[in-house]
Amino acid sequence: MTVRPRVLAAVLVAFAGFRIVSTYHVFSQAFDEPAHVAAGMEWLDRGRYTYETQHPPLARAAVALGPYLSGLRSTGASWLFHEGNLILMERGTYVRNLALARLGALPFFALTALVVWLWTRRWFGEGAALAAVALLTTLPPVLAHAGFATTDMALTATLTLALYQGVRWLDDRGTARSLAAGAAVGLAVSAKFSAGLFLPLGVAAILAVRALLKRDDAALRPAPAPLALWRPAAFAASACLLVIWAAYRFSVGPIGALTVPAPEFFDGLRRLAAHEGAGHDAYFLGQTGSGGWWYFFPVTFAVKTPIPFLLLTAAGLWLTGRRAWLTRDFRPAAPALAAAALFAAAIPSNLNIGLRHILPVYPLLAVGAGYALALFWNAPVKRRAWRAAAALVFGWQAASTTLAHPDYLPWFNAFAGRHPERIVVAGDLDWGQDLLRLADTVRARHIDSLALAYFGSADPRRLLPAALRPLAPDEHAGGWIAVSEAVLKGVGFEPHRGFEWLEAVPPVARVGHTIRLYHFPAPATRSGP
Numbered sequence: 001m002t003v004r005p006r007v008l009a010a011v012l013v014a015f016a017g018f019r020i021v022s023t024y025h026v027f028s029q030a031f032d033e034p035a036h037v038a039a040g041m042e043w044l045d046r047g048r049y050t051y052e053t054q055h056p057p058l059a060r061a062a063v064a065l066g067p068y069l070s071g072l073r074s075t076g077a078s079w080l081f082h083e084g085n086l087i088l089m090e091r092g093t094y095v096r097n098l099a100l101a102r103l104g105a106l107p108f109f110a111l112t113a114l115v116v117w118l119w120t121r122r123w124f125g126e127g128a129a130l131a132a133v134a135l136l137t138t139l140p141p142v143l144a145h146a147g148f149a150t151t152d153m154a155l156t157a158t159l160t161l162a163l164y165q166g167v168r169w170l171d172d173r174g175t176a177r178s179l180a181a182g183a184a185v186g187l188a189v190s191a192k193f194s195a196g197l198f199l200p201l202g203v204a205a206i207l208a209v210r211a212l213l214k215r216d217d218a219a220l221r222p223a224p225a226p227l228a229l230w231r232p233a234a235f236a237a238s239a240c241l242l243v244i245w246a247a248y249r250f251s252v253g254p255i256g257a258l259t260v261p262a263p264e265f266f267d268g269l270r271r272l273a274a275h276e277g278a279g280h281d282a283y284f285l286g287q288t289g290s291g292g293w294w295y296f297f298p299v300t301f302a303v304k305t306p307i308p309f310l311l312l313t314a315a316g317l318w319l320t321g322r323r324a325w326l327t328r329d330f331r332p333a334a335p336a337l338a339a340a341a342l343f344a345a346a347i348p349s350n351l352n353i354g355l356r357h358i359l360p361v362y363p364l365l366a367v368g369a370g371y372a373l374a375l376f377w378n379a380p381v382k383r384r385a386w387r388a389a390a391a392l393v394f395g396w397q398a399a400s401t402t403l404a405h406p407d408y409l410p411w412f413n414a415f416a417g418r419h420p421e422r423i424v425v426a427g428d429l430d431w432g433q434d435l436l437r438l439a440d441t442v443r444a445r446h447i448d449s450l451a452l453a454y455f456g457s458a459d460p461r462r463l464l465p466a467a468l469r470p471l472a473p474d475e476h477a478g479g480w481i482a483v484s485e486a487v488l489k490g491v492g493f494e495p496h497r498g499f500e501w502l503e504a505v506p507p508v509a510r511v512g513h514t515i516r517l518y519h520f521p522a523p524a525t526r527s528g529p
Helices: 004-021 033-045 057-069 080-092 094-124 126-136 140-146 152-171 175-191 195-212 216-220 226-247 263-278 296-304 307-327 331-346 361-377 383-404 435-444 500-504
Strands: 252-255 258-261 282-284 287-289 449-453 467-470 479-484 509-511 515-520
Touching: 004 094, 004 126, 004 140, 033 057, 033 080, 033 094, 057 094, 057 152, 057 175, 080 094, 094 126, 094 140, 094 152, 094 331, 094 361, 126 361, 126 383, 140 152, 140 361, 140 383, 152 175, 152 195, 152 331, 152 361, 175 195, 175 226, 195 331, 252 263, 258 263, 282 296, 296 331, 307 331, 307 361, 307 383, 331 361, 361 383, 435 509, 435 515
Parallel strands: 449 467, 449 479
Antiparallel strands: 252 258, 282 287, 479 515, 509 515
8 A cells, every 4th residue: 555645644634733833923812712721731730621502622622631731820800801811911922932832732633634535535535535635625714713712623533533433333232432522522522512413413424324224145044143232331421431531630510409420511512502582692694683584595605605615515414315315325425424414403503603613514525626636637538638627626725725824813815805895794704803903003104092993802002002992882083903804794892783884984904804904183073875
């Protein structure tokens, strides 16, 4: 077996890792980063998990590990975000502290690529595996969230691993495989609670197609003894529960009148259900609200995914489905089935605050897309034409990602047009990440006073070298004004309006992709009637 595809895949992952790390010094914290650092630091430093239980500890401990090993510790602040900001600002080395936290997401990116390689190679060969890794490592949404100290990359890696191990377990229910599958499920649930929804639906979709495609001679085989099924299931369940309990440091405490293992786990589920029921402020296609839109994820996926990947995904769905049907084997179609289940699970959600909530669909779809790309490359007829087409498609994706660097988060494809901010903002374009760039602009323009309406969790007073004051809704101030795109769309301020008058005013400059800078020599007047 040649080692060349493996070496090339490793080089692609390493190069993508370099690109991710090179963004650390460019961006200030994304909105959620200090919260995750604070909760993870409490878990590491104080051995408890009380700040906020709506997310499990695994990813948070990972992103807090770098700052913890550098000597940073919990401060004991009462508010989660304040605590995170104090940790990140400690010693006056904000950029370094934030980079150390973001390094905690990088192993999950590598794990995601590894599972994609293993899954694709097992059923489609090493050439397809190399193509799948190449596609995965050039996806802007994946590169973006691999560069933030959040839970999304951890979920992507562990959920993909759990699904892969689950498919392997259907073929091999030995003790070792059962323990591995159960532990992988436990890691996914310990990374983010949405795994508890995504995994059962993904497994159900795979099992349904497995039953549909069952070979005709399967009915002649003897049915397995009950013990042959229950024993491996018990091993898997035990490993899963043990991993989840370990993630909560084997805590025991009360939930109502009961004393249970990992009470934070059950409290987190309760709080997440309440959050889902209440929704979350978001802007989408000209509307601002908290109720969610059923078409949010399909539309956002369509405009934030490279068009070449969309084309290859469509081809991959057809080719893997056709192969599964002709061979009566569900396994080639398993990743696509799981991805479809994830999409279906997310559509009714009221939490429409980012494509990141379905980030695990990308590695699942990359398996089939890589298979399609490899088939085109190795087409037996008109090989030169097919290879040229395959090279063109992948080159298109690679070039678009390269041109996007370092702005992977606010990247949109051509379907979004020239004003993607009219489609979606918070979490997919503006996550508060351009405050360091605004600081550079303030210095370059020698701005000594600034009115600011900022969407984010950072403390602008600690990062901007100018006298600051908040810009109130409907305040037509003179002088320098900076406003986040999310604020212009009514996100983060009540009653979701008051800044829209600035949309018609050409800014002096755009800072990154998320902040508009204005200057009014006199108090501004509202344009229009």
